[in-house]
Structures are given as structure tokens and as C-alpha cells.
Amino acid sequence: MKGMMMHRPLLISGILDYAAEVHGHATIVSRRVEGDIHRTDYPTMRARVVQLSLALEELGVKPGDRVATLAWNGYRHMELYYAISNIGAICHTINPRLSAEQLGYITNHAGDMLLFSDLTFVPLLEKLKDIFPADMRHVFMTDAAHMPENTLNAFCYEDLLDGQPTTRDWPEFDETTAAGLCYTSGTTGDPKGVLYSHRSSVLHTLQIAASGFLTDMGRDARILPVVPLFHVNAWGLPYLAPMVGADLVFPGPNLDGESLWTLMEEEGVTSSWGVPTIWQGLQGAIDRHGRKPAALRQIVVGGSAAPRSLIERFEQSGVSVNHAWGMTEMSPIGSHGALAWQIADLPFDERMALKSTQGRRAYGVEMKIVGDDGKRQPHDGKAKGELYVRGNNITSGYYENDAATAKVMDAEGWFATGDVASIRGDGYLQLHDRSKDLIKSGGEWISSIDLENIATAHPKVAQAAVVAVPHPKWDERPLLVVVAKSADDLPTLEEIQALMLGSMARWQLPDDIVFVEQLPMTATGKISKLNLRESLADYVHPDLR
């Protein structure tokens, strides 16, 4: 029997309408590319989004068309999210740190008809102009006064809005209509497109709202998204903040520790979301200032494993750390580390142990662990296997890429994450590695994440990565690659091994250490193991020297 309830499509436009109607007190602060600080609110944003949407329609944008962005975190970028999706078109956010080749690949693969860019990127666009789809038009996200000379025949953002009406009713369409397109960050190969729907983005937002991020942070949510709007929707914040009435503080292009510290201090930021490397930078600034930004109470860390030492230092300086795991393919949040309040009085050590895991699954995300034999493994904290996920916020296949899709979808309709994990009886997820980064030694797997985690805790280590190197007898052996805090005071392999022996078996320890000045990074601020392995192609294991 069917229920007798209304069916209203879950549409992204409803989030902004809601914020404009009931969250008029919230503010959106942006450090602009132009240099100044800009403040707005949701009623104003809705009016401008209406103008922008009408301008898009005048430029010929139709439902289903792809409109791309190349921009930092700021209010105009957020306006584009809504204006494009609200009229049934698809907001394709592009990572500006991609290579020229990748930029050309994805704009053509997506078939973008318009590209909205921050001024920062004008020189790049001029240089690359031939790589883009032939009929793609450019819009620069600025006003007439700041409009640069260009050979791209570009439109000016504020001119497009100017004079347009400020109210409209949004079109209604099916909730499964595509709303956004984001390519994976390319850590493991060619970028693959994930095509979000209105349903998936709205449900993802509701799922985060229900999952304790907010209660963990307290009532006065003034959130600084360091995670870029060009990377998986800034983990959902441009939808979450208006839904719950949080303030947003957009940092623009300057994401070094000092700039972040100052902006957080000046703007009273209470929560900030980003990848581990960002937090290493902020920790440096906290050390220099001798204290955290006054209002900061919570950081959300994800994108790659947060080392326990990093978590502990933030917690000790009064900032609660929420260690989250997710993927572009998951909108992105899969699990998060907000601890149950019922165990708030656990000893520090036990709390930190829990916070170092990838936390518990968000409501709406189902998980299974599959062993090498293809069998489901128990959730006992011991059995490891590839992690598969299922849920409304998870991709059912890559955009126009059947070959890549076939590799990740299983017969029951689950998505293979490529991550190796175990799940404890009480629901905590522990990631051990990407399956491509696991080290196979003598028929047994060694987790690079576990080793890196410990190495990073050594006082002389700034960053650490562990990769497999070939070995005639053991197949592969782990090699430790370290960026030292000071070139004059290097840690020794033995010191780090001694630390590792606390929780690892002797045969799992790296046999050698290599010092580098910096580690290769991906466009989203992760250590690129692909590039690191390439750069170590000539490395020879001590047993062979």
C-alpha cells in the first residue's frame, strides 16, 4: 500500500529559498581576489542568484547544459552553484591546480559551454585558450572596474547581473535531474566525472546535518571552508550552511597558515574544514602566535589520513578534531569522527585513538568490507578488505566513462572505494591504505597509513610517506620517505623504527629512509604516491646494494 503524502522533488533551489526566508541573520564573508573583504547575506544572495540565473538563460543555457567554474572560495562561486543548478543546468567545478592537459581533457569531456573564472586565472586562460572546447565562452568573476584586458572576448560577471529582475519562482523538475559535475582529483589516474543529482546533493546535506558535525561544533556555527568549492562541493558546505543558518567565511586564494590564522581571528571563525596539509600549516601559525584563533573550536580533517600527532596537538590547544573520510564519488562524506557524547569522559588517550580512526559512517551511507576471496568480512575491527559503499549520495557510475564504471560497480550495486579498511564492532572505520598503495611483503599486506602515522609523530619529522619498493625475496618492502623539520637535525631510521615497534611487528617496519625537501602533491593537497613512486624509480633496496 502507498502512503498518502505529498511528493515534492528534493531540489537544491529549496535550500537557498529556505535560507533567504528564515536565516536572514547569517552572513557570508569573502576575502576577495580583488583584495578586500566582502559581506553579504542569504536574502541578498538569493536576489543575485536570481539575476545570474536569468543571465545564464539569456546566454542560452538550457537544462542539462554544463557550465564550468574555475574559482577560489568566495560568494560569487557559491552564487554560481545555485544559479546553474536551480535552472536544471549542471555546475561543473574545475580544479585550477590540474595540469594543462587535464584541464583540456575535462572541459572537452564535459562539453562545457561557459567557463566562469576568477581574475587570478586570466593569464592561464590566455595561455591555454586553444585547449578548451571551441564554442566555450568565458565570463570573468568581477565587476566592470576590475575587468582586465583580454583576447577571450569574455563577459563581465557583474555586468551580466546588472539590471536583471531579483525575484522569480524556480522551475520544478524531477529530483533525479543532474545538478553538478566534479572530476576526481586524479591521484590514481585520469580524472573521472561524477554527476551529482538534486536528490543526492539534498540528501547528502541532510545526512551531514543529522550526523553530529553541528552539535559537535556548538550552536554558533561560523564556518571557514578551506576545502575548495572546486573540490567535491567543498564537502557539502555551500548547501549545509544555508540549510542550518551557519555563517560562512570564504578565504579566497590565500590558504597558508598565517593567512588562515589571521582571517579566523578577525572573523571569529568557530569551525573550519580542510585537508591535513592545511592543518599542518595552521598548527605552525598557532605555535608562532602561542595560541589558537580565539573562537576556533572545531576543525574537520579529511581527504587523506590525519596523523594522530596532528589531531592530538589541535585537541591540546582546545580545538576539537573531526576526522572525516569521503570521496568525490560520495558527494563526499562517508564517515566522520564526532564522538558520541556518552563517551566524552573517556581518558584522553582513548579518545585520541578513536579520533584517529576515520570515524563512524554517516546516516545514509552503508558499508561492507570484502576480502580477497570476494566474501563479506565481519565488522570485528580485525578483518580487512576492500571497502564498498552504497547510498543515495554515492555515484552509480562515471559520466561518459563506461570502462571506468565497470571497474567500480559490483553485481549487487555497491561502489568499490579502492580503500582497504576494517570496521570495529562499535562502527568505527579504520582505513589502512588505498589498495594501490598497500605494500605486499612475503604474501602479507603492510599498511602505509599506519607507518606514516607513527613516523609523523617523531618530533624531527615534518611529513612522511611510505611506499612499496621491489624486493627479490619479499616481493615488496616498505620505504620511508621523510621531509625533516630541519636539514641540520635529521631523525634516524632506528629512532623511527623504535617508535613503530610500539604497535607494529618487526617485519612490517621500513628497511630504509630517504630524505626529500618536499613531497609531490596532487591538485587537492594530498601526497601523490603515484609521482613519489615514479621519482623513486631508480631506488635500490639495501639488500641489493
Place this chain on the structure above:
Amino acid sequence: MKGMMMHRPLLISGILDYAAEVHGHATIVSRRVEGDIHRTDYPTMRARVVQLSLALEELGVKPGDRVATLAWNGYRHMELYYAISNIGAICHTINPRLSAEQLGYITNHAGDMLLFSDLTFVPLLEKLKDIFPADMRHVFMTDAAHMPENTLNAFCYEDLLDGQPTTRDWPEFDETTAAGLCYTSGTTGDPKGVLYSHRSSVLHTLQIAASGFLTDMGRDARILPVVPLFHVNAWGLPYLAPMVGADLVFPGPNLDGESLWTLMEEEGVTSSWGVPTIWQGLQGAIDRHGRKPAALRQIVVGGSAAPRSLIERFEQSGVSVNHAWGMTEMSPIGSHGALAWQIADLPFDERMALKSTQGRRAYGVEMKIVGDDGKRQPHDGKAKGELYVRGNNITSGYYENDAATAKVMDAEGWFATGDVASIRGDGYLQLHDRSKDLIKSGGEWISSIDLENIATAHPKVAQAAVVAVPHPKWDERPLLVVVAKSADDLPTLEEIQALMLGSMARWQLPDDIVFVEQLPMTATGKISKLNLRESLADYVHPDLR
């Protein structure tokens, strides 16, 4: 273009599975009908729900069948919610305070095949046994040791569970499948059935989670639902608590102020939800004890208008009041009074003014105000009209009752609430009356809620109601009906009129006062204006005496 995301049905079973997996630390406390205190947790509850669901199937329950409950707030009642809905059957919760006639009407109208009852109701069932559907079977919600003699050939709840397996995968079906059935409380006429779907209940839960109830309460959510599980799903708490990992404290049948105070104190309750009359009772206990229950930080008040004086007294004793508005037809939450944190430092008076409104709409609930002329009114805080609502949590028509349905659905698919309201520019909803309770004097409307609100603030008034009485010249005039705090110290009409003149026009004031020992109540603890008007049938206006 369609998005490429998984479609997973939004099913109620997923909520319990989630809680059992990730919220193992939460506890569910019940004061049992048997007299003792019972404690359980979500993993245990899931195991028992599985057993119960298998027992239901053995008793012949099929998808779409209606299974009824007649029970107080306790863990067994909550188990029924999940066991029935999870197998695609329909959980029909019945208000035990209905008249015998209404009980017979709704069990037959629903076609209930099983009735699960608390022991309290066995004598009633014995007396009424002929009014129920002929083939309906009885189950008593107790164990073998407490099973009473009966002529109903009743099953014993714990015996049904005993020996059943404790794990299963839940069946999957379309998210629009019916899950629950609840009849309106009958304030204005015959009860009408609302048939909730899995989609509507899951979305309603997510909408509440996103709407600030939780952040308003703080992290450690230990919630006591005074609002009954037999009345609109206890406002969604049996779904919300497991989703967010809150503790639940079920009070059983004793809902007087003293019992509630003691249970809250003993169990460290932080939040409690119920109708205004309940909070008047608790306020009495707070006065006697000289303080609030130690951990209590928030109450949610809804079901009828919360008088400002009540709100202020709770706020002054350190309990934040969230004034919510809803309807059985809305699952039920439509709006709520959690204030934006950005205005937390407003002066007390301004905050109380905002908290006395019915708050702002929950995400997912759209509202429009329609004037007598059928035209949409502006949201300017001034224009009044009938409130219409739209959303996934809102009924599209009454169960097997086309005549009633036709009266409430408009041409655009909105639901007519029967409430007269205005909406401020910043989103705050102000209810002025039920349209049936409005007083029409000389062609102008007078709001009974506004007058009652002021009268209740008088120190000598315990409860107040204002109803229309016929008048030859003015058509109708307002009459004030008062329950005094002490029969020896009655307030005067002039005193109360003087209070009212602060915010009402002279012609809007009641012309007369009538004292009664108590006001007629509906089954859900609201003042029954229907019965009150009937009891005043012989009243003559002073102008006619």
C-alpha cells in the same frame, strides 16, 4: 539530464540499523507499566525488533496490513514502530483517551488485524470488546509472569519474541510505501486518518535534525518524550533519537508534574517535548522544589499555543523553550522556535516576543497565507489569512475519506491547515486562531489565542480560554472563561482587560468573564473549544440580560 547517483529507498528500517551499528552508547530508559525502570540500547532493540517482525509474519501480517497499538511511551511501543513498518505493514497508533465510540470507529475504519495493548487497558478492552473489527486479535505488551486473565484470547508480547532469531536483512520496497497511520485528535470533528510513508517519515526526521532542535539543546541529548507515541509519532522522536544517537527516557503513564520532575532529575534528562498543559504541571513541581531538574536545558512546546508567561517562567529558571507548531497531517513538525544564534544577545523581552510566536518553518515545509479573497498575502507580519502548507512530510489526503480530503487540498496541491496566521518578513509565523475558533465581531476578526495569552499571564489565572458567543448587534463577541488559581482569590474582568489594553484595541476585549473549575480537554491535552462552546450553550451576553 539525469544525475548518475544510486537510488536507495528511504526506509525506516535504515534508521534502526544505523543506530544499532553506530550509536551503541545510547540508552533507552522506560518507566514500565509494571512499575520498574527498564534500560536497553539500540543493538538490543534491533535484535528484539527482528524477533517481533518475525513473530508478526508468523501471525500472518503481510505488507499493507494495519497493526494497531494502544500503549504509553515505552520501549515495547517503540519496538512496534519499527517491527511493523520494517516489513511493509502499517503501524496504527491509537489514542487511548478517545471515546469508546471513536475507538470503535477508527479500528474498523483502519481495518486493524492486530491490537497491541499495555496492561493498563485490559479492563477497557474487555468492556469494549464488541466494538472492534470481528477478526482483530489482541496482544498484551508484557511478559508471561504479568499476563492477566482475559477473555480476549490474547497473545503475550514476550512469548511472541521468545526463541525467534535475532538477525535478519530487512525487505526492500519503494520509499512511498505506507508505514504509519494516525488519526487526528478530533478537536474539530470526526478523527481523520493520515497515512505516512517511509519517505515522508525519513525526510521528516532529517528535516528536524537539520532544523536546530539539536544544536539548541547541546550535544548531550537525553530526551524525555512526554508527547505520546500514540500522537503523531511523538513528534518524530522515535526516529530522530536513533538517527542522532540521543538517549530516550520514556515516562510510561504518569505525566503529572511531580512524576516528570522526579524522573527528569533521576535520569538526567536534558530535553523534553510536550503540550502546554504538561509544562504547566512541571512548572508547579519546579516551584515546589525551588529549582528545575538539574540537567534539563530545553523543552519543546507544541500542540497548542504556548502562553508567553509559561515561556518566560521556564526561560527564567534556565530552561530554553522551543515553541513549535505542527499537525497530525504534517508528521507533525511545521515550524519551531529555536532562535538563530546570531541574535542570542537580544534583550530578554525581544527574545521572549520571538519565542512566543510559532517560530520559523522547518526546512522542507513551504508556507503560504491565503486571504478571504483567495489571494496570496504578503509575508509582512501584518496580513492574516489561512495558512497553507506543502512538503514531503505533509498529507496529500485522508485515508479512505475523500469527502474530508476535498475540503483541505487546494487546486495547486497545497494543504489547508485550518489555522489563521501571519508571517513576518524574517520568517516568524504567528498563529492567531483556528479558523473555526476565530471570533467575528462587527465584521472584524478577533484572535482568541492573543486574548488567552494575555489572560494567562495574570497572576491569579491558572488557565484561560476565549470563545465566541452570539450577539445581536456585533454578530459575535469574545467571552473569557477562566480557571482561577484559587477559588478564594478570583481575578476581575477589569484587571484582565487592563492587561489586554497593552496590546489589543478596546473593541477586541472580552465583555464578560465566567469562572469554571476545569476546562474540557481533548484526548491530546488541548482545550476543547467544541465542548466548551457546547457547555456554554445557555450563556447570555450581558447586553441581553
